[in-house]
Amino acid sequence: MKSIVLTGGGTTGHVSVNLTLIPHLLERGWDIHYIGSKGGIEETLIKKYNEVHYHAISTGKLRRYWSKENVKDMFRVGKGILQAKRVLNKVKPSIVFSKGGFVSVPVVLAAKWSRIPIITHESDMTPGLANRIGLPFATKICYTFEDTKKHVPEEKGLFLGAVVRDELFKGSRDKGFALTGFSSRKPVILVTGGSQGAKSINDFVRDQLDELLQTFQIIHLCGKDKKDERLEGVKGYIQYEYVTDELPHLYAISDLVLTRAGSNTIFELLALRKPMILVPLPDTQSRGDQIQNADYFKRQGYAEVIKDENLKGKGAVELVKQAYVNRYQYVDEMRKQAVQNPTEKLLSLIEEYKKN
Template identity: 55%
Template sequence: MLRKKIVLTGGGTAGHVMVNVALIPKLKELGWEIVYIGSHQGIEREIIGRIDGVPYYPVSTGKLRRYFDWKNFKDPFHVLKGIWQAYRLIQKEKPAVVFSKGGFVSVPVILGAWLNGVPSVIHESDLTPGLANKIAMPFATKICLTFPETKNHVQADKAVYVGAVIREELKHGSAERGRRLCRFAGKKPVLLAMGGSLGSKTINDALRACLPALLSEFDIVHICGKGNVDSSLIGQQGYRQFEYVNEELPDLLALADLVVSRAGANAIFELLALRKPMLLIPLSKAASRGDQILNARSFEKAGYAAVLMEEDLTDESLPAAIRRLYENRDRYRQNMERSGNNDPLQTLLSVIEDTAR
């Protein structure tokens, strides 16, 4: 009989956790016992810590950088320590399968599973795999893909196209609750701006620089990241700042008429599922491996989003791009309606259960 126990892992950013958050209630309904392995201080510990019935075990990890840093000389030892800790935890817990959403903490866990002979499933969000997943993929049993094009970058016999997994609660937000939370009068369209779970100083600064121009046309909800609230703008009519939102996010998304966002895969597929016209400002290659640029261009080509490159972001270009997006909002919504309504979450659950068997 299948031992219905699963280890989940993934962290570093909210994007590497939220698919796990979507999976947990469904796994519980199916009778799975769930254990989470994450880092000591990553955002995953805070997010998973709010979920009842999911024990959390931290392991040592290190960031695998593509640039010179003195920490590159000691972090491999943290990773090796993490592999040993994950190996012992998996040996003790004896799961039927391990599921990874990625991030550097997932590398020790996937390797620990492989050393124990436990099958594992990785979910890759971006169009091209990140460094952590590239390292872990040879040791995984199955690799689930968000973009069909990613099949060109992974081992063909392991690849399964699943699509983007969306948290069910995001579909049940209330625009009225969001309006009350923000204390908006409801007379203007609402612009939601966010820069990922850690915030974006570039987007924050550009948005605030053109607030007077935008507030004449829009009410603005700004999720600006921890420590990034501008105290001088508290109380500004039509402008509401949040460091980070959790339970409130479905209501704020329901309230939004259009969204300015980074181009992390989880975020943009959530906006696609909710049919929100979006202006994507991907991280530049100077600050990333370029994965967000590929994500954004894919959505732009499909007609789901407008794109403004970070190097083109100015006090003039941002308001102009937002106005064009609003003028063409119906066209973007129509394109998104044609994107399909398959059930990636159910497909992913089937892959996990089949792999466990």
């Protein structure tokens, strides 16, 4: 049986492409192994597939600033490389596919050491730190934005576009309204700060809840352990820490989405033709990739953008309301972009580069 090792983690964005690939790989008879961190979000997401073998390894955090933890993490990454090497020696995969995130670094290094072909995927306009470390070792580097080609070796790079999960197109409005108890007669806004939540977004929604509820019903994906129990039962407002199978149905009833600007999420919304307001993670908390993503989507006419520091007060509420008024303008621009799901192309690439 053909065997593949998938890796990537730390956030949902570093797992989503793998989640898209898994059902197709299973259908095609692949033996699938996943290398991730112990207790990471990737372990939670992957465990719903009983057919996928999960292997936890030691890993550090890739920081862009000095910390004494960096020294400790060097040893953790070294340990992770040895653990990944043992998994690879046992599994003997035909290929490794990496979606990035700090857990992927030991796996990519171990795969290169073991002379196993490596395909990586970069969702943002500029490669993240983990993928930058892996660039010299990758056999092929796929990317979502065409502009990314200037950041990767020409002979290795391949513009692929956004890999969007098939199940997102199967959302049911009836199921969405049944899940939320909402009415179809009032617009719905879905608010999310990503799998970990976003304090500024959560604070804005809760501080301005009465004002927002005058116009919208609100689905609030607030992040793990970030629910506000005091708001349970408020009419027109429902909060979830995190959703998986419910997400397509919640998207189906949403007229507007207020979200961070992680590339996986915003390309999913583009494919679904969902008007969006992007609140990119500020460069004080990131390498600035979400700011680049948001600027690109605004230039294309797909979204409105609110800076994180401006997401407060009634002024921000008015911007949200105005985005709803202008929603059809965003949809018109989105319709000019053909819906492309390059999953099949990626699967063919895996077949092409696998080690026989």
